[in-house]
Structures are given as C-alpha cells and as structure tokens.
Amino acid sequence: MKAWLHRGTYHASSIRDRNAAIQVARRCIYGHKQLRRFAPEAVEDPDVLPLALIRDRDNLSEVISRWDEANVRYRPVSRAEAEKIIPDASFRKVSGIFQVGDVSLNTRILYRKLFALAQKAGCDFYLGSEIEKIDGRSLIVRDSSGDRRTFSARKIVYSSGIGAKDLFQKHHGLNLPIRYWKSHLVVTKRLAQAGVFFLDPHEAAMMHHGDVSIVGFNEDALLCNEPSYDVIPDRAENLRRGIRRIFPSWDDRQSINVACVKVDYVTDLMSARSLNIAINEPIPGHVLVLPGKMTEAPYLTDVLTSYIHEQLDNPEIALRPCDQFPLQDSTAIREVA
Numbered sequence: 001m002k003a004w005l006h007r008g009t010y011h012a013s014s015i016r017d018r019n020a021a022i023q024v025a026r027r028c029i030y031g032h033k034q035l036r037r038f039a040p041e042a043v044e045d046p047d048v049l050p051l052a053l054i055r056d057r058d059n060l061s062e063v064i065s066r067w068d069e070a071n072v073r074y075r076p077v078s079r080a081e082a083e084k085i086i087p088d089a090s091f092r093k094v095s096g097i098f099q100v101g102d103v104s105l106n107t108r109i110l111y112r113k114l115f116a117l118a119q120k121a122g123c124d125f126y127l128g129s130e131i132e133k134i135d136g137r138s139l140i141v142r143d144s145s146g147d148r149r150t151f152s153a154r155k156i157v158y159s160s161g162i163g164a165k166d167l168f169q170k171h172h173g174l175n176l177p178i179r180y181w182k183s184h185l186v187v188t189k190r191l192a193q194a195g196v197f198f199l200d201p202h203e204a205a206m207m208h209h210g211d212v213s214i215v216g217f218n219e220d221a222l223l224c225n226e227p228s229y230d231v232i233p234d235r236a237e238n239l240r241r242g243i244r245r246i247f248p249s250w251d252d253r254q255s256i257n258v259a260c261v262k263v264d265y266v267t268d269l270m271s272a273r274s275l276n277i278a279i280n281e282p283i284p285g286h287v288l289v290l291p292g293k294m295t296e297a298p299y300l301t302d303v304l305t306s307y308i309h310e311q312l313d314n315p316e317i318a319l320r321p322c323d324q325f326p327l328q329d330s331t332a333i334r335e336v337a
C-alpha cells in the first residue's frame with residue numbers, strides 16, 4: 001500500500017480552507033517528525049527528496065505563503081536542476097518546482113516495530129477474531145476456531161478504519177456520519193529515483209517503494225455508498241494520462257490499476273472530504289478514532305491519550321491547583337483572587 005510520510009506539502013495547498021489546510025499540514029509535520037524519530041529504519045531513500053510541482057501560476061504565491069505559515073520545508077528548484085534530478089520527466093507547462101521533505105515509508109517495517117514493542121509492553125493481539133456481540137461495555141470476541149472471550153473495559157476504542165461504520169451499525173444500531181470515498185492508484189515499475197507530484201487537482205502524484213512506483217490522482221475521490229474495490233475504467237485512464245503528462249515515454253506494460261476506499265467522519269455531509277483527525281464517543285464508553293491520514297496518527301494518539309486520561313482519572317496523581325479551580329464556589333474564588 002502507498003505510504004507517503006507527508007510533511008504538510010500537499011495538504012497545505014490542497015485543502016480549500018486556508019486555516020484547515022494549515023492545521024492539517026502542521027499535524028502532518030508533527031507526525032512526520034515523530035515517525036521518523038520512532039522508526040528511521042522504515043524511511044525509504046531518506047536522502048532522496050521528492051519534487052513538488054505547481055502548474056497553476058495564479059496559485060503559486062498562496063501555496064508558498066501557506067507553506068511558510070505551516071512551516072513546510074521547501075526549496076525552489078530551476079527547470080534545469082529538476083531535469084538533472086529526474087531526466088525522464090517533463091517539466092514543460094510547470095510554473096513552480098520545489099524540492100520538499102516528504103518521504104516514502106515502509107509501513108511493514110513500522111508495523112513490525114510497533115507490534116513488537118506493544119507485545120513487550122503487555123498488549124495482546126487477537127488476529128483473525130471478530131466481535132460477536134457487544135453488551136454494555138463488554139465485548140464477546142470469537143476467534144477463527146470458534147472460541148469466545150469476553151473483554152470488559154471502561155473505554156473501548158475502535159480504530160477500525162473502513163470497518164467502523166458497520167461495527168456501530170451492527171452492534172449499536174447507530175448510523176454514524178462516516179462516508180466512503182473511492183479513488184484509484186496505478187502501481188507500475190519504478191519511474192524515477194526521486195518522487196514527483198503535482199499539487200494541482202486532477203494531476204498525478206507519485207512516490208516510490210523499492211522497485212515500484214505508486215501513483216495517485218489528486219482530488220480523484222468519488223463519494224460512494226458502500227466500500228467497493230471495482231476499478232472505474234474512465235478514472236483509471238485519467239490517472240494514466242496524468243502519469244504521461246509527467247513521464248511522456250512511460251512504458252505502461254508492467255502496471256496495474258487499483259481502486260481503494262478511504263473514509264472520513266463528518267457532521268456536515270455536504271462538506272469536502274475531511275483529512276483531519278476525528279475522535280468521537282457516540283455511545284458512552286465506545287470511542288471511535290480516525291486519523292485522516294496515516295501521517296496524522298501520532299497527533300491523533302496524543303490527543304486520544306489525553307482524552308482517555310481526562311475521562312479515566314487516576315486519583316493517586318495529585319490534582320493541580322487549576323484542576324481544583326472550577327470546584328470552588330464563586331465566593332471562595334473571589335476571596336482567593
């Protein structure tokens with residue numbers, strides 16, 4: 001799967017609302033730094049920086065000002081230099097070329113490290129099991145051989161991505177405002193040493209993993225009622241045309257089209273796809289989390305930990321004066337003041 005450890009470059013520019021764009025970009029930068037520190041061995045080609053391209057000249061100054069505000073790292077690159085970095089690419093009709101800090105991540109290495117450390121910390125994993133029943137704050141879980149276990153907790157956190165909507169529908173009778181968005185990827189023989197991606201809508205964006213390149217199409221996501229992985233041929237062909245705009249002599253013989261589905265949680269169903277984190281407790285004790293992007297997962301985890309701490313206090317830890325402040329009556333507050 002594509003794993004682009006973002007560094008705010010794309011989201012600062014692509015999210016329409018400036019404030020939301022800068023917020024998501026900052027959260028991506030936070031996650032980028034945390035993940036690189038946690039698992040530097042999972043970063044692929046750490047010394048090869050990708051090129052971000054902007055076609056729309058009218059958008060250049062706004063993008064640069066958003067990058068500056070969000071602290072996105074970028075270095076303007078001349079066309080001649082870009083052609084040296086990626087000789088097979090065409091930079092004609094491109095208004096801005098920047099070397100940026102996004103990198104590819106090998107998520108299998110990251111997950112192995114997380115898995116091993118979680119086990120060491122005492123976490124148990126029940127792979128291949130499914131939730132059979134939810135009764136209050138207890139889960140009855142059945143494994144592949146039919147054995148059942150019951151787990152009870154004061155807070156149950158669902159980080160089940162695309163499966164969250166069905167879980168809440170089936171076990172809580174709740175239709176959560178989770179939407180499904182279908183988009184497409186092309187997996188092809190590696191196209192270049194450095195990644196290259198447009199920031200403009202309806203243009204291609206690619207990062208590389210080992211011998212392959214994974215290419216997506218900006219703002220290709222199509223709202224759908226159910227998650228389905230059937231490729232929509234027109235959409236895949238659009239993406240292929242986008243790849244040829246960057247690599248005119250792309251040999252597409254060793255390539256496949258893939259459809260994928262992303263989810264978001266929204267309160268306004270008419271809004272654009274949300275790329276922000278979501279933490280919601282639609283039923284007391286049952287907390288749903290969505291990171292928006294994998295890169296935002298460290299930020300989400302910090303906010304979630306703080307949320308759980310607030311909800312499940314530990315009385316052995318002394319209160320701070322500010323924790324007691326709202327408990328005092330107004331007369332006492334006036335006296336203190």
Ligand SMILES: Cc1cc2nc3c(=O)[nH]c(=O)nc-3n(C[C@H](O)[C@H](O)[C@H](O)COP(=O)(O)OP(=O)(O)OC[C@H]3O[C@@H](n4cnc5c(N)ncnc54)[C@H](O)[C@@H]3O)c2cc1C
Nearest residue numbers: 002003004159160161162163260261290291292293294295
């Ligand atoms: C094609 C694609 C490309 C992407 N590329 C990038 C990228 O390059 N960079 C980036 O930052 N983000 C990317 N994202 C977004 C990123 O993958 C998601 O934001 C992130 O994985 C969400 O994490 P999650 O833990 O909430 O869900 P997931 O990663 O989807 O994990 C959910 C897990 O829950 C399990 N599950 C589901 N239902 C149940 C159930 N009923 N019982 C038990 N387990 C269940 C699933 O099997 C899965 O293992 C991409 C997403 C897609 C689809």
